[in-house]
Amino acid sequence: MNAKLIALDLDGTLLTSRGDVSERNVAAVQAVADAGHHVVIATGRPLHLVADLGGQLGTSVSHVVGTNGSMIGTFPDGQLLRLMGFDIDLAHRAIATFRQELPGTGFAIATDAGMAHERGFAQRMPAVVDTDPTDDVLTLGGTEAFKLFAFHDDMSVPALLRAAPALLPETLAAMHMGAEAIDIGLTTIDKCAGLQWVCEQLDVSAADVIAFGDEWNDITMLEWAGRGVAMGNADARVRAAANEVAPSNMADGVAVVLERLLG
Incomplete structure (x- = not known):
């Protein structure tokens, strides 16, 4: 064999x-x-x-x-x-659009400056998240994003996945990561x-x-x-x-x- x-x-x-x-x-x-x-x-x-x-x-x-x-x-x-990462500006654009079109969306992001997550993210993860939440992930900074997560108290993951394509830059796509959040990254x-x-x-x-x-x-x-x-x-x-x-x-x-x- x-x-x-x-x-x-x-x-x-x-x-x-x-x-x-x-x-x-x-x-x-x-x-x-x-x-x-x-x-x-x-x-x-x-x-x-x-x-x-x-x-x-x-x-x-x-x-x-x-x-x-x-x-x-x-x-x-x-x-x-x-x-493999993507330009931080793409992540910022996606976050701004979600916040405008779907108020109440929360985020977590990993960049070359570290990781930040907003309230409610840790409770959706299957593993322990051992850092405190922040009010706004955009304060983290960095020049390159490696992962972006989005979640919403009043929308299911399938509903977020259906809404995401119209809200994301064409080089980014959303997937279901197995938790109560969507995972946003490069389409490739x-x-x-x-x-x-x-x-x-x-x-x-x-x-x-x-x-x-x-x-x-x-x-x-x-x-x-x-x-x-x-x-x-x-x-x-x-x-x-x-x-x-x-x-x-x-x-x-x-x-x-x-x-x-x-x-």
Whole structure:
């Protein structure tokens, strides 16, 4: 069997609803790594919000494709290998338009000056956000943005996604990141693009990639991979993009498929 690259989304896929990795999933991931396959995390989370999984996954995972493809690093040490950003003026334009057209929209932003988030963002995240909120993310400064998030108390994520295209500069697009916020970034950067870069470094072809996911931001990598696996808890659009549907994240769906891979 050729060496495979296993790409694993976290929230709703590898992780339980409690935010941890089940013993069966830990064992399955370690087994495929021991068999010589590459294991890569592909997540909407930035690298520092993946580090807490090091105790469970150890050295079975080699890379993290973070913030939906714009940040790539090694695991578990978190060494940054690649960072893709966009001009801060684009982020400022998007924020100004959302505030004008959709009053009440809140934001979080990561730039070369750091990260800032407004009230309500931390409560929407699946992992702990360990910094205090600010009244206005635009006070952060910087010259390059790496990630922009938007949320609204009175609008669902699907509603924000429908509204976003008319409010964003043409080089930016919005995705669902798996939490109660939308993720805004370059149209050319997503999990699939990040995985392609990692595959080039490891000399792995798309045909030898098995990708697992459950959210809209997983669709492009499920379609690109030689084998796309949607979780049983994924919505219909994600399941339609996959080659197969595994049991849910709460039923160790990742382990079920990986155990079958190893025979």
